[in-house]
Amino acid sequence: MGVLGKYTALARDEAMLAKGATVVESSHSPLVTTIKERCRSCYTCVRECPAKAIRISNGQAEVLPWRCIGCGNCVRVCSQKAKQVRSGLETVARLLAEGPKVAACLAPSFPAEFTDISPANLVGLLRQLGFHLVTEVGFGADLVAREYRRLLAQPSGDRHIATTCPAVVAFVQKYHPHAVPSLAPIVSPMIALARALHRIHGRDLRVVFIGPCIAKKEEILDEDVLGEVDAVLTFAELRKLFETQRLVPGRAAPSDFDPPRAGLGGLFPITRGMLQTAHIDEDLMTGEVVAAAGRSSFLEVIKEFEHGDLDARLVEVLCCKGCIMGPGMTSREPLFRRRAAVSQQVRTSLGEQQDLREERLRTQEMFVHLDLGRSFTASEQREWSFSREVLDEVRACMGSHAFSVRDLWTPGPTEQEVRAILDRLGKHERADELNCGACGYETCREHAIAIHRGLAESEMCLPYTIEQLRRTLKDLACSHDQLRSTQEALMQSEKLASMGQLAAGIAHEVNNPLGVVLMYAHLLLEERGASDERLGDDLRLIAEQADRCKKIVGGLLNFARQNKVVLQPVDLRELVERGLRALPPPPGIEVRLEHEIDDPQAELDRDQILQVLTNLVSNAYGAMSGGGRLTVRTRGDADRVFLLVEDTGVGISAENMARLFQPFFTTKQLGQGTGLGLAVSYGIVKMHRGDIRVMSNADPKTGPTGTSFVVSLPRRGPEE
Numbered sequence: 110m111g112v113l114g115k116y117t118a119l120a121r122d123e124a125m126l127a128k129g130a131t132v133v134e135s136s137h138s139p140l141v142t143t144i145k146e147r148c149r150s151c152y153t154c155v156r157e158c159p160a161k162a163i164r165i166s167n168g169q170a171e172v173l174p175w176r177c178i179g180c181g182n183c184v185r186v187c188s189q190k191a192k193q194v195r196s197g198l199e200t201v202a203r204l205l206a207e208g209p210k211v212a213a214c215l216a217p218s219f220p221a222e223f224t225d226i227s228p229a230n231l232v233g234l235l236r237q238l239g240f241h242l243v244t245e246v247g248f249g250a251d252l253v254a255r256e257y258r259r260l261l262a263q264p265s266g267d268r269h270i271a272t273t274c275p276a277v278v279a280f281v282q283k284y285h286p287h288a289v290p291s292l293a294p295i296v297s298p299m300i301a302l303a304r305a306l307h308r309i310h311g312r313d314l315r316v317v318f319i320g321p322c323i324a325k326k327e328e329i330l331d332e333d334v335l336g337e338v339d340a341v342l343t344f345a346e347l348r349k350l351f352e353t354q355r356l357v358p359g360r361a362a363p364s365d366f367d368p369p370r371a372g373l374g375g376l377f378p379i380t381r382g383m384l385q386t387a388h389i390d391e392d393l394m395t396g397e398v399v400a401a402a403g404r405s406s407f408l409e410v411i412k413e414f415e416h417g418d419l420d421a422r423l424v425e426v427l428c429c430k431g432c433i434m435g436p437g438m439t440s441r442e443p444l445f446r447r448r449a450a451v452s453q454q455v456r457t458s459l460g461e462q463q464d465l466r467e468e469r470l471r472t473q474e475m476f477v478h479l480d481l482g483r484s485f486t487a488s489e490q491r492e493w494s495f496s497r498e499v500l501d502e503v504r505a506c507m508g509s510h511a512f513s514v515r516d517l518w519t520p521g522p523t524e525q526e527v528r529a530i531l532d533r534l535g536k537h538e539r540a541d542e543l544n545c546g547a548c549g550y551e552t553c554r555e556h557a558i559a560i561h562r563g564l565a566e567s568e569m570c571l572p573y574t575i576e577q578l579r580r581t582l583k584d585l586a587c588s589h590d591q592l593r594s595t596q597e598a599l600m601q602s603e604k605l606a607s608m609g610q611l612a613a614g615i616a617h618e619v620n621n622p623l624g625v626v627l628m629y630a631h632l633l634l635e636e637r638g639a640s641d642e643r644l645g646d647d648l649r650l651i652a653e654q655a656d657r658c659k660k661i662v663g664g665l666l667n668f669a670r671q672n673k674v675v676l677q678p679v680d681l682r683e684l685v686e687r688g689l690r691a692l693p694p695p696p697g698i699e700v701r702l703e704h705e706i707d708d709p710q711a712e713l714d715r716d717q718i719l720q721v722l723t724n725l726v727s728n729a730y731g732a733m734s735g736g737g738r739l740t741v742r743t744r745g746d747a748d749r750v751f752l753l754v755e756d757t758g759v760g761i762s763a764e765n766m767a768r769l770f771q772p773f774f775t776t777k778q779l780g781q782g783t784g785l786g787l788a789v790s791y792g793i794v795k796m797h798r799g800d801i802r803v804m805s806n807a808d809p810k811t812g813p814t815g816t817s818f819v820v821s822l823p824r825r826g827p828e829e
Contacts (some may be wrong), residue, residue: 130803139174140195147191154183155549158239159404164564178279178427179324181436193325200340204315205239212242216304216320218378220454221433221447222344222440226358233361239449247371249302254387256295269293269423273330276428286487289414296483305476314586315339321435360411369472375455378432379448381391402427404405474600522561530557533575547571622659674714674796676826681743697736706745712826724786725754725818734757752820760807760814797822
């Protein structure tokens with residue numbers, strides 16, 4: 110049934126899952142993991158992953174091992190260094206400590222990495238680490254190139270995909286299973302050198318590959334080449350090993366590579382290097398050989414090759430832009446400077462071997478019959494989807510016991526499901542699908558499918574997130590306005606409460622002596638003599654002012670009284686008409702009543718709203734002493750009713766607007782008002798959970814003078 114997989118807590122072999130096999134724990138950890146504390150949700154890794162093997166969960170990027178091909182693009186592009194690769198340092202340290210002979214196989218891209226160390230010094234450092242042999246993988250590349258030359262010389266006319274790049278091989282096995290038979294049945298240069306070394310030094314030799322590729326860490330675990338290479342170190346790990354062992358470049362004794370020595374195979378890490386080594390021409394006229402490198406190019410080439418659009422006998426593809434740009438590199442040098450370093454090393458090496466040319470040819474002849482073949486099997490990653498619950502269950506069960514996953518798979522999304530997700534993202538029409546790529550997926554539909562599979566989140570869509578942010582800001586603005594209104598109402602309520610307490614105390618204390626004064630004033634008026642007219646006038650003045658004080662005290666008591674709102678269904682039109690009938694206008698004032706409300710029914714306290722209308726209309730009459738027009742309107746919508754009172758009076762000055770609802774503030778002449786009407790009205794409106802706004806102009810130069818009050822009230826009371 111094949112290999113069960115090479116995973117631990119998160120990893121699962123796709124083929125075995127699809128067959129419903131029992132999943133067992135493996136001894137290998139995931140190749141690439143995320144350091145969650147460093148992940149900033151930029152989605153760059155999603156965008157650069159050719160296999161879409163990265164799932165976003167709660168804003169965190171997580172590499173799914175069963176989908177990963179080991180290209181290392183996510184490692185290379187992560188500016189926060191949030192991706193970490195499975196380390197081979199412990200394995201290498203154990204191999205070196207155990208004592209058997211250990212060979213270091215150095216990838217031919219080493220000149221592009223160690224520009225600060227000469228090849229002789231680098232070999233010396235490796236010997237100081239304890240490696241018995243230090244060899245060049247470039248020799249394995251020479252052997253592999255010879256096999257490709259033989260492959261193309263066969264008259265069968267079969268079409269092949271070169272298998273020198275393990276990431277490309279993994280991509281074909283997982284995502285283009287129909288192209289697996291076209292994979293060239295030839296091992297990689299790493300495996301070719303390992304087999305050559307085992308023939309020379311025996312099977313007891315331990316082999317460590319050192320290079321720029323992290324996919325090699327998975328390649329050595331493949332069942333078909335298992336045991337050929339014991340460990341893989343990246344160049345970054347090798348530098349770390351030098352630091353750990355405190356080995357300083359330049360202090361190591363220079364040393365040469367052990368045979369067998371590399372020839373043109375040193376060009377393999379450069380794009381088309383394999384073709385030049387094998388003396389295969391990429392003839393543009395015949396199109397029999399095509400070379401491509403880099404994420405976009407290799408994806409397109411594989412796709413066209415599988416569909417038959419690319420009629421080429423050999424496709425040589427590299428996942429990176431040459432191995433010299435691999436994710437295991439630490440060099441900051443640009444591409445062509447790295448190419449130049451590799452080319453220079455090959456020229457130097459071949460120049461030194463001119464007198465040893467015959468010996469090198471004899472060495473290659475020793476391995477004419479070395480088995481460099483291998484086979485490949487598909488590990489198809491079909492278009493199925495995980496739910497988040499399934500992924501969590503896999504995670505929870507791993508490491509504790511084996512379990513069956515026969516029923517954990519669900520088919521991919523239907524068109525209706527994709528359409529529903531797009532609608533949720535605000536992409537209701539084709540024109541709404543911007544395909545901006547900010548989410549990491551090339552199209553909005555791909556993003557929607559990834560959401561259905563549990564690989565992506567809606568928040569990854571930049572236009573969607575911007576729209577959500579815009580709505581949030583709008584809601585915050587509304588909340589801010591409501592909070593400001595509530596704060597103002599609270600401040601006003603505190604003022605009214607404190608003034609009410611004071612007013613109540615004063616009213617009760619003043620009311621009794623005031624009643625005595627008023628009673629005795631009237632008694633004296635009845636008992637006075639008819640001849641004493643002057644005394645009568647004085648007594649009448651006392652009685653009038655006492656009556657006025659009584660009204661003021663009554664107003665204070667009404668102001669201080671904590672009235673409870675009793676909500677009942679009220680016809681707003683009938684209430685306003687009734688209120689205006691009780692308030693006949695003074696001479697010279699025209700009253701207009703305009704009903705612009707379709708449904709006049711609202712839950713209000715009839716008496717209190719009538720008091721508000723009375724106060725507003727009375728103030729309007731007072732502002733139009735020289736005549737004018739009073740307009741009262743009713744309006745409404747589904748949630749609120751509005752009462753508008755407009756006059757053409759003198760208006761309210763700007764400096765008085767801020768004090769309009771303060772208790773005892775009035776612009777009327779002394780003796781004509783208490784300054785409590787608007788304060789009481791404000792309190793009534795707020796107790797109804799409503800709002801009262803005022804607009805006024807007191808300057809004739811800026812337009813017609815007048816004042817407009819707008820009372821807004823909820824149509825329905827609060828739900829219990």
